[in-house]
Amino acid sequence: MKVRDSGMPEQNYWESLFDIAGILNGLEINQEIADAVEVGCGYGTFTLPVARRIRGTLHSFDIEADMVATTLARARDSGVLNVRAAVRDVVASGFDLPPDSVDAVLLFNILHAENPTQLLQAAATVVRPHGRVLAIHWRSDLETPRGPDLSIRPRPEQIVTWGCSVGLAPEKNVLLPPWHFGVVLRRRK
Numbered sequence: 001m002k003v004r005d006s007g008m009p010e011q012n013y014w015e016s017l018f019d020i021a022g023i024l025n026g027l028e029i030n031q032e033i034a035d036a037v038e039v040g041c042g043y044g045t046f047t048l049p050v051a052r053r054i055r056g057t058l059h060s061f062d063i064e065a066d067m068v069a070t071t072l073a074r075a076r077d078s079g080v081l082n083v084r085a086a087v088r089d090v091v092a093s094g095f096d097l098p099p100d101s102v103d104a105v106l107l108f109n110i111l112h113a114e115n116p117t118q119l120l121q122a123a124a125t126v127v128r129p130h131g132r133v134l135a136i137h138w139r140s141d142l143e144t145p146r147g148p149d150l151s152i153r154p155r156p157e158q159i160v161t162w163g164c165s166v167g168l169a170p171e172k173n174v175l176l177p178p179w180h181f182g183v184v185l186r187r188r189k
């Protein structure tokens with residue numbers, strides 16, 4: 001099932017709304033990560049920059065075939081070889097990766113889902129012990145140019161509570177200007 005309110009505006013506009021390097025720095029996405037998973041790759045806005053920073057493979061999924069095609073084409077055109085993008089409904093079918101198999105799971109602009117704890121549970125299962133689940137979302141404490149309705153927009157403390165309920169420990173919350181916040185959760189064991 002496609003996550004509610006997860007349609008995308010035009011690509012250039014969408015990508016003008018993020019300081020991508022600032023976000024990846026804030027979440028400490030770097031060579032300490034080998035393999036990672038990204039839920040809902042969209043246009044590949046974060047896929048390529050993340051893939052360039054990590055040591056291993058980035059497994060990216062999206063329910064929309066055209067989003068996956070765009071992401072794969074961008075990776076190919078840029079010579080980024082460590083992206084494995086696939087069409088998949090992660091809400092219905094999870095990640096199709098072994099438990100405990102990746103260092104990080106990226107949940108970017110997706111936790112306004114109908115059942116966010118289901119996504120966090122899937123993330124907590126696939127990430128290795130002491131690996132990290134990294135969420136970003138639109139802030140609610142200021143007016144933003146995009147983002148889901150405030151009534152379904154998750155706040156940092158909600159994401160922490162949901163994460164704790166599936167065995168993830170809160171590590172840090174960060175502001176990711178101009179419009180986002182990030183939550184870093186770590187699998188306990």
Ligand SMILES: C[S@@+](CC[C@H](N)C(=O)[O-])C[C@H]1O[C@@H](n2cnc3c(N)ncnc32)[C@H](O)[C@@H]1O
Nearest residue numbers: 001002003040042045062063089090091108109
């Ligand atoms: C708001 S966009 C965010 C895209 C990307 N994470 C970013 O921040 O640029 C959400 C993406 O999740 C995808 N999506 C929605 N429901 C999904 C599902 N059940 N399984 C996989 N992808 C899904 C949408 O097609 C869309 O590309």
